[in-house]
Amino acid sequence: MPGPLEGVKVVELAGIGPSPYACMLLADAGADVLRLERAGPAPGDEPHWDLLNRSRPSVAIDLKHPDAVALVLDLVEGADVLIEGMRPGVAERLGLGPDTCLMRNPRLVYGRMTGWGQDGPLAHAVGHDIDYIALSGALWALGREGDRPVPPINLVGDFGGGGMLLAFGVLAALLEAKVSGSGQVVDAAMTDGSASLMTMTYSFLAAGLAEERRGANLLDTGAHFYEVYETSDGRFVAVGAIEPRFYAALLEGLGLDAATLPPQMDRTQWPEMKRRFAELFAARTRDEWAVRFEGTEACVAPVLSPLEAPSHPHNAARGTFVEVAGVVQPGPAPRFSRTPSAVGSPPEQPGRSTDAALGRWGVSADRITALRAEGALGSRTP
Numbered sequence: 429m430p431g432p433l434e435g436v437k438v439v440e441l442a443g444i445g446p447s448p449y450a451c452m453l454l455a456d457a458g459a460d461v462l463r464l465e466r467a468g469p470a471p472g473d474e475p476h477w478d479l480l481n482r483s484r485p486s487v488a489i490d491l492k493h494p495d496a497v498a499l500v501l502d503l504v505e506g507a508d509v510l511i512e513g514m515r516p517g518v519a520e521r522l523g524l525g526p527d528t529c530l531m532r533n534p535r536l537v538y539g540r541m542t543g544w545g546q547d548g549p550l551a552h553a554v555g556h557d558i559d560y561i562a563l564s565g566a567l568w569a570l571g572r573e574g575d576r577p578v579p580p581i582n583l584v585g586d587f588g589g590g591g592m593l594l595a596f597g598v599l600a601a602l603l604e605a606k607v608s609g610s611g612q613v614v615d616a617a618m619t620d621g622s623a624s625l626m627t628m629t630y631s632f633l634a635a636g637l638a639e640e641r642r643g644a645n646l647l648d649t650g651a652h653f654y655e656v657y658e659t660s661d662g663r664f665v666a667v668g669a670i671e672p673r674f675y676a677a678l679l680e681g682l683g684l685d686a687a688t689l690p691p692q693m694d695r696t697q698w699p700e701m702k703r704r705f706a707e708l709f710a711a712r713t714r715d716e717w718a719v720r721f722e723g724t725e726a727c728v729a730p731v732l733s734p735l736e737a738p739s740h741p742h743n744a745a746r747g748t749f750v751e752v753a754g755v756v757q758p759g760p761a762p763r764f765s766r767t768p769s770a771v772g773s774p775p776e777q778p779g780r781s782t783d784a785a786l787g788r789w790g791v792s793a794d795r796i797t798a799l800r801a802e803g804a805l806g807s808r809t810p
Contacts, residue, residue, distance in 0.1 A: 450598070464489045485773075501524070
């Protein structure tokens, strides 16, 4: 069955991290995404290792060649979206900036993914996820009291505040273009996006429900009922029993009598309660606790590794993870009831579908041959 984005055509100027993730989301949902990337060695048949590049064909192209730029502009004429993840000004220097592309296709949505944004004092500075979330205030909040902030790998900047918000922005602009008939530029910055993810934290600060102290608040490991505890086998369980009835179920599962304990929201007692909880959880294995709390409202879950997660009964039942070409990986999300998403194909070696993909987008075989002869395209698909 076709995905919900069937018929949407996207030109992807290949990047790394958040922009490929946004394009993966669109491609999994049925968009026809054409990935244009640097030519490398002659591509083989085996899948590429980078799962972010799945569900779409790869075309090997030299964007520094004027004939390649002319080809991209022709592709843009028939596209709905172009996505690029270069530093500000690079696409313009290549002759593929938004002004040029929108002149060729006024309805085009031009998605741009950067760390700092297209303008501002840091727009041209280098950086990575950790830097962007540091400046937005997100990194400061992640960690325990008295310790330094802990980077959440690159989930908050690259993917949550980056790729996901780029995909959201592109789809919002597409909907508006259907009404207005005009495209526009979507400036997605990981600094902006990770700041947006902090909105609820700013609500708590404004309402006096949180303080500017890491590891001392409701959701940042300050509370004993929202914490990770080590078990007897050196593994961990996650506890999130915030609501009173969930907290009551947690106490019951731990064998504690609520009448002998301080009130749940007595912050002065949180450190001592955390110590007591730690002693109790350390008495059993992770899986023993998982069995103990299964079916209760205690909001206790085993902390699974990425290799364990696919085999958990809930994930297996929902098909949260899928196997494609022998590689287990997260499946498409979210779910659609009538037009389900799917992994269309494993990630390709760069240039694997140059001829076939360009042909499907209307580029003639003679032009492909001429472009290759001029050095604008990579090697022929084997």
